[in-house]
Amino acid sequence: MQELIRKIIGDAALQVGKVRLDVPALVENGNAVPLMVSVESPMTEKDHVKAIHIINEKNPQPHVISVKLGPRAGRAALSTRIKLKDSQQLTAIAETSDGSFWSGTADVIVTLAACVEDRP
């Protein structure tokens, strides 16, 4: 996970704030967990969010999704549904047009994990 964060942000510092990650605190089924990320940004030509990355701690692969957007988006927000193998912390990283990185985290408790159920 740390390795992937390093790969995304390079040598830049990762600051906490601006990013809001909404995930239900208690999830019954890890196969489809609704997730919403929003980043505080005016989304103008000068000051906008360039990319949003979502990273998990305990799935077999740390990467969840990376999106690219621009001032054209109007609002830096995204919703999707993800799989979670275990109770863990999720991190969202936003890259802004001035080259800084902001992050937000959310803790999730998963009662029925994804990946463990094999095909009958």
Next chain:
Amino acid sequence: MPRTLIKVPATTKRGEIIEIKTLISHPMESGFRVGPNGAPIPRDIITLFTCTYNGEEIFRAELSPAIAANPFLSFFTIARDSGTLAFHWSGDNGFAATETAAITVE
């Protein structure tokens, strides 16, 4: 052809921020599960989603196996001109799907 579901407001005002919701039927097999005989089930996922607005790319997402089956994505854009929104998904085993939606900006 996979089933897709797109939700875009049919008409909107110029400059309005609109939400676009997309859903596509796909198993998103992670490649980490095993089948009945203990053999691993090979990975089969959608890896890339793009959305263009009158030819201009407004949104691009790189997906990992951690995205749930039947990937749902919702995002925003500013409605500038009437035209078409084109959605494209591509992934493992040569998977490719395209869908379009028309939008009228008043």
